[in-house]
Structure formats: structure tokens, C-alpha cells
Amino acid sequence: MGETPGWARRARVVVLGKPECHLCEEAWSVVERVTDDLGVTRAEVRLEEVGEADREEYWDKIPVTFVDGRRHDFWRVAEDRLRSAIGV
Template sequence: MTETAGWAGRARVVMLGKPGCHLCEDAWGVIERVTGELGVSRAREQLDDVGEADREEYWDKVPVTFVDGRRHDFWRVSGDRLRAALGS
């Protein structure tokens, strides 16, 4: 993928996941907690709702976390790493 997808910049933190993914639920819990504490916007995107190139790029990496439109992490989310990426 050569450029950041528009959906990845929908909020400061965006998680790309898929239904029924237990790692996605775990990651979203961390994202909700950290963004809630910091007052930062967050959004969830579903793998089925993004373009074909993004599905091919990320299908085996979900959940994928984006911060400020750039890929931050995949599979798991560390609260400390996310806070650092958000500048707190």
C-alpha cells in the first residue's frame, strides 16, 4: 500500500477489524480506555468495508491500529505504546 487510505484518518485512532475476532475485541477495549482517558477521537472500521487493496494488505494482520492516519500496530494493542504515539 503506497498511500494512507482515507478511512484510516477518520479519527485520531482507528482500528481495522472483523466480526468475531477476539483479538479485535481485546484491542478495542484498550483503545477505548486510552482514548477515553486522553479525550482522543476513535473509530472502528470493518475489513469488509474497505477497498480491495486494503483488505489484501491487512486481512492477516487484524486488528490493525492507525494513529493520525498512519499504521501504528497490528494483532495486539499496548496501552503504553498507544499513549506514547498520542503524545501522552
């Protein structure tokens, strides 16, 4: 993957997902818990909001989690790995 997309830098933790996605809901739940606990910002970005190249890159990996603009994980979010990546 090339340069980090601007939308991936909207917050410390960004979740790229789509509506009616059970894995996205599970990921968001973990992200909410961790970011609330650590006091860091989070944002949710929908797949249809990103450019064509990013849709092609990530459509089969959602939810995709980004920490500080860098891809962290996809499909599932492990709470301990997310906490470690945030490093607060």
C-alpha cells in the same frame, strides 16, 4: 505501503478489524480506555468496508491500529505504546 487510506483518517485512532474476532475485541477495549482517558477520537472500521487492495494488505494482520492516519500496530495493542504514539 503507499498512500494512507481515507478510512484510516476517520479519527485520531482507528482500529481495522472484523466481527467475532477476539483480538479485535481486546484491541478495541484498550483503544477505548486510552482514547477516553486522553480525550481523543476513535473509530472502528470493518475489513469488509475497505477496498480490495487494503483487504489484501491487512486481512492477516487484524486488528490493525492507526494513529493519525498512520499504521501503528497490528494483532495486539500495547496501552503504553498507544499512549506514547498519541502523545497528548
